[in-house]
Amino acid sequence: MPELPEVETVRRGLAPSMEGAVISRAQVNRPDLRWPFPDRMSERLTGARVNRLGRRSKYILAELDSGETLIIHLGMSGRMTVSGDPIGLFHHDHPAPEKHDHVVFDMDNGARITFNDARRFGAMDLVRTEDTDQHKLLAVLGPEPLTNAFNSDYLAERLHGRKTLIKAALLDQGIIAGLGNIYVCEALFRAGISPKRQAGRISVSRLETLTAKINDVIAEAIDSGGSSLKDYRQADGELGYFQHSFQAYGREGAPCQRDGCTGSIRRIVQSGRSSFYCPDCQT
DNA sequence: ATGGGGGCCTGCCGGC
DNA sequence: TGCCGGCAGGCCCCCA
Numbered sequence: 001m002p003e004l005p006e007v008e009t010v011r012r013g014l015a016p017s018m019e020g021a022v023i024s025r026a027q028v029n030r031p032d033l034r035w036p037f038p039d040r041m042s043e044r045l046t047g048a049r050v051n052r053l054g055r056r057s058k059y060i061l062a063e064l065d066s067g068e069t070l071i072i073h074l075g076m077s078g079r080m081t082v083s084g085d086p087i088g089l090f091h092h093d094h095p096a097p098e099k100h101d102h103v104v105f106d107m108d109n110g111a112r113i114t115f116n117d118a119r120r121f122g123a124m125d126l127v128r129t130e131d132t133d134q135h136k137l138l139a140v141l142g143p144e145p146l147t148n149a150f151n152s153d154y155l156a157e158r159l160h161g162r163k164t165l166i167k168a169a170l171l172d173q174g175i176i177a178g179l180g181n182i183y184v185c186e187a188l189f190r191a192g193i194s195p196k197r198q199a200g201r202i203s204v205s206r207l208e209t210l211t212a213k214i215n216d217v218i219a220e221a222i223d224s225g226g227s228s229l230k231d232y233r234q235a236d237g238e239l240g241y242f243q244h245s246f247q248a249y250g251r252e253g254a255p256c257q258r259d260g261c262t263g264s265i266r267r268i269v270q271s272g273r274s275s276f277y278c279p280d281c282q283t
Numbered sequence: 284a285t286g287g288g289g290g291c292c293t294g295c296c297g298g299c
Numbered sequence: 300t301g302c303c304g305g306c307a308g309g310c311c312c313c314c315a
């Protein structure tokens with residue numbers, strides 16, 4: 001599920017309940033997700049105050065006053081939902097536990113944060129906060145959209161000479177961090193670039209367009225997620241990801257929405273993943 | 284170095 | 300109604 005905009009939406013949803021609050025109880029219901037949890041994770045989290053909730057790419061970073069940072073990845077199916085009342089004005093019961101509730105944090109403000117992940121491709125780890133950037137999972141990440149480091153000069157340099165498909169290159173978190181299959185499809189559609197084009201054979205001017213469209217689609221998706229935050233606390237945890245309307249992703253057979261284009265969206269499989277694109281206007 | 288493909292898990296959906 | 304194959308928004312790791 002979660003690419004950068006969804007993870008940022010989750011972060012914003014959790015922040016009011018977690019920042020400044022102490023984890024009074026950390027319930028860990030199994031020894032691992034994708035990898036084993038760090039040693040004594042529950043003990044290291046219990047009693048710690050969350051100074052700040054940050055994000056790097058698709059990772060949520062909970063900076064603790066213990067000097068450690070909890071790194072959280074949602075994988076494909078991970079969800080983090082809030083129940084209870086962080087303001088403390090009203091009494092709210094917590095919903096009954098559900099299947100795949102693997103980690104549950106009770107905060108000292110009454111909020112409960114539940115990490116649910118059916119497929120268990122998610123992950124959690126603890127790292128000394130000053131070593132966060134050097135963590136194995138984070139050290140290899142490229143720049144994110146919407147930062148100064150991500151620009152067309154950078155992209156041109158990284159793609160120069162690369163024979164891999166542009167679709168695969170944009171999914172490579174070491175080149176650009178935070179994109180997944182959906183937003184790569186959407187950005188390539190907006191830029192009019194075929195997912196089948198070789199990464200190193202795209203003109204600089206088209207890479208400028210691509211850079212701008214990546215930034216646009218990510219910013220719009222974050223805004224869209226943010227606009228649904230008022231519903232964040234609903235019991236079903238629905239974040240409204242799917243309210244975002246896609247122009248290519250998932251629209252196989254549907255007419256292309258680009259002005260003047262009479263083509264229709266096709267689905268092809270590239271390196272085992274679906275790509276949705278318009279063969280008429282993405283070249 | 285680069286790239287392609289397998290594998291990790293469970294749930295859901297469509298077809299028979 | 301039940302079974303089965305295919306598919307899913309991620310990412311590490313192994314191999315050529």
